[in-house]
Amino acid sequence: MLNRIDKLREILLSGSAALILSDVNRLYYSDFKSSAGALLITEHSAILFLDFRYYEAAVRSVDRSINVVRYSNLTESINAIINKESIKNIIIEDEFVTIARFDNLKNEINAEFTTDFKLSSKIMDFRMIKSDDEIERIKTAQKISEKSYKELLNYIKVGVSEKRLALELEHQLKINGAERLAFDIISISGKNTSLPHGVPSEKELCDGDFITFDFGAVYDGYHSDMTRTIALGYASDEMKEVYDIVLNAHKIASKAIKPSKWCSDVDKAAREYIRSFGYGEYFGHSTGHGVGLEIHEKPTVYHTNNQILKPGMVITNEPGIYLPDKFGVRIEDMYLVTENGFEDLAFIDKELLII
Ligand SMILES: [Mn+2]
Missing domain, CATH: 3.90.230.10 (Creatinase/methionine aminopeptidase superfamily)
Known part of the structure; x- marks a missing residue:
């Protein structure tokens, strides 16, 4: 998993982080399947945000290089990390996030969103080559x-x-x-x-x-x-x-x-x-x-x-x-x-x- 996350880090600009919201890419980067949640990959850390339903199972199985955080309010939990690590920019999966979700994220998350970054297609390119x-x-x-x-x-x-x-x-x-x-x-x-x-x-x-x-x-x-x-x-x-x-x-x-x-x-x-x-x-x-x-x-x-x-x-x-x-x-x-x-x-x- 660390290998995959490191590859993603190589395309991150300094001070930015990738917020992975699709189930399939969250699974790709964490090897943990869930129908809700988020994975934030920053320069220094990888945090898997999950709710009550998945938290215990994830703590048992997810690789130790990924921190598992239980949330009740997802954007508040994400903001806590953003503030702690002074993250300025967020990239998201442009082919997955709907306009409604994007509007919410922009309103609630304390960072700028880089909208011209083709994250979906970059991850798909990584996924093309199988380990x-x-x-x-x-x-x-x-x-x-x-x-x-x-x-x-x-x-x-x-x-x-x-x-x-x-x-x-x-x-x-x-x-x-x-x-x-x-x-x-x-x-x-x-x-x-x-x-x-x-x-x-x-x-x-x-x-x-x-x-x-x-x-x-x-x-x-x-x-x-x-x-x-x-x-x-x-x-x-x-x-x-x-x-x-x-x-x-x-x-x-x-x-x-x-x-x-x-x-x-x-x-x-x-x-x-x-x-x-x-x-x-x-x-x-x-x-x-x-x-x-x-x-x-x-x-x-x-x-x-x-x-x-x-x-x-x-x-x-x-x-x-x-x-x-x-x-x-x-x-x-x-x-x-x-x-x-x-x-x-x-x-x-x-x-x-x-x-
Ligand atoms: Mn076929």
Whole structure:
């Protein structure tokens, strides 16, 4: 934690402090989850302000380099530190604090707010590069997903509804150790698979359906994300052809994942391959995104993003082709950018599975 806080201190001007108000960034800097509170990072100290509900748990678990303070009035408690350390300027998460909250803070806190400092984006840049500990948590979340998916396969048969499968997958994810779902499970079949973010319905599985599952687990705050498309009974020639194109696009994109390449290189690799078969207009989303404390983080893996890939980034690779009123295919796994290239964080086979 100290390492992360020190990195933030490097961007603080003398006499200023960062007031972290979002739950996710407070978790990032303290490794303590709470639905309310604040973290003040000054040149000399880090203070986690929590109310009665969280105080005792935080004192037990938070790293000793962070002082835990119990508050009844948050701004009064913050002001006490500001006065003690003679803090003149405060920076806040510009993409998180609402106008109403900002008005309150300006009125109640005894320091000036620097409004042109892009703190949200700076922290997001720090969060893009995962530590070994963060990578381990993501890998554990992925292991939970894979174990659950293997169990789920036993329930796939004609007549079972999409909703029932989503429920079974959720059950498995939680039994296998997920603290919660990474996002609402996508469990869709047949024509519904042409909807990239379709919602599970009462539709029952039929012979010859494609079935798409997009899901993930959260473990110790960190998310996993994977998508598999499988066929029930048989797959038509067109289904097999589209599946192969998506699978090859996925493989080609993964080869573009290495330090010094741009996010746009990865996206273009998948996109141009899909376009070369005439399916360009049926791949309408980006090839991937960062994953970590949130399911969607920087960097966006899209053809307009010239962010350079760096070791420690975890991104998804998830090309797809969606043919309206017919079917869709998406194959998604998370990749870790390493010194020499990439590590595929998934161990579930990507070849077409016909059950
Ligand atoms: Mn994803």
